[in-house]
Amino acid sequence: MAEPLAITPIRYSFGADEHLFAEVSDSMSLEAFFKGMAVTRAVERLALDGVLDVCLANASFQIRFDPDRIAPQALLEAVQGAEAEAVAERSLQTRIIEIPVLYNDPWTHETLMRFRDRHQDPASTDLEYAARINGLADVDAFIAAHSGAPWFVSMVGFVAGLPFMFQMVERQRQLQVPKYLRPRTDTPKLTLGHGGCFGCIYSVRGAGGYQMFGVTPAPIYDPQQTLNYLKAHMVFFRPGDIVQFKPIDRRAYDQAVADVEEGRFDLRIRPVEFSLDAFLADPVGYPKSLQEVLA
């Protein structure tokens, strides 16, 4: 699957007079995400007057524009030009972030029990269900797989600052779970969720349909911008960020929450270069070399 996507033209469609929508691929892959990222970065570099927002999603992107300042056709041509130029980009300067997670925590457990009637398998927990349908021996094996390889932030959105993440493993090792049969009306803040092939962290409390596996003590969205790593922007994640989950126990979680409350909590963040070709050549070994950057 490596070659064709790079040369398959993107499908464009106007979302009425203020949006240009672009589908890189109808299926999810690291290649599709990477191509979308390369094109949107090229579009941003053009700094076109009238472009209000360049929004990257997993395997697609969208440009919100003011048609009084840039004609839709002129925008389309500029983006197609950027597309032609950007397909050659195969590496990314980014950062890797360690996110501590209390898997199997009491708060998501309380919530998932409350909404059991909306679940595919009311007799087990979300983690037990996810382990079973992914052919893993038990919850511990699932957690090991979930935290065993890093994830790409492939989209930020749904609500403010919520990262969608795609794990850096071959397709046959991707963890997949359906969403709840009916969405919950409540999800604890900072819940680690999973739906389809995507992981997420719920940035705020609210409705949600993803399976729930744990919580992180690390705020990722804060309009007050209290913590050090949120000083630059109230939204922490950007598409292209690489995330490594680190399982922690209840004691470490409580300590981290206390640190957050006192404003001294920080995250381990390191600069890193990601090479798509190096990953495709060695999808097991290459992510390990990224994890080592955090050591």
Add this chain to the structure above:
Amino acid sequence: MIKVLKPGLATSVQDLGREGYYHLGIPPSGALDQYALRAANHLVGNPAGAAALECALVGPELEFQQDVLVAVCGAQMPALLDGREQRPDTAFAVRAGQVLRFGFPTAGARAYLAVAGGIDVPEVLGSRSTYALGALGGFQGRKLMAGDLLPVGVPSGKTRAGASLPMALRQALGGEVVVRVVPGLYFHRLTEAAAQSFFTQAWTVGSEADRIGYRYKGGSALSFQPREQPFGAGSDPSNIVDSCYPIGSIQVPAGLEPIILHRDAVSGGGYAMIGTVISADLDLIGQMQPNQQARFLAVSLEQALEARRSYKKKLACLARLFG
């Protein structure tokens, strides 16, 4: 200051909204009826984009602690000052100590109360608009509650009580609404029958209708062409790999009830969008009441741009009149 005695159903501080953060999941927010917000601001001598109160369906009860000029535009929700009904689309003076409340809307769903000087909450990311899902902007990031004290800015003094919108610049609300839509995005995923019935049937606004989106019911189910779902797209034929949602885009989860996303939209998700409401018609959506009827009319991008030009002309007329 203005003291909130009763908050109403969903009253929030809104201006024209913020641009440039949708890629982080922060939607534009701002008045759902941008025309009404502008009109109300003009009547009290404010810049068109000053922050005002958006009052949905059940208006607030407010005690003014200062003399100030105010105006109400948008939904036909009678404004009662110490019980005396005020003329709509017309500026009127409020004295310190007087109480303003609203009757039920006879047409439209959102009234905009502008006060001279604007609601003086701090700007967040370039706007005073409330984005409640993200607890951002507006008054403490939320809709109003009883006891809130709203600060008022410095009036320009450009207009006086009695300043009024000419009839030609007032909005006609109520009745069946025709909403113009540019088909596209994942429209090709619908069956031919669904692609037609979406535009031929009448739809009514459901009870789930708020600043995030409007849900419509009453039409027959819209089926999507069966396919082997692509990797990551989810199992229902209405599912796609999670993508960005345009403001005004129409999604149909499980093919059942179309949802039009509005200015507090969730910025993305996994439901196929079948088209987008044109920018000139977005104001109409926010003025629809539950159970009001709509028909969707397919238009081309060219027609959408033409409609936008007409809309902008109307805005220019407003600005000239009060400039």
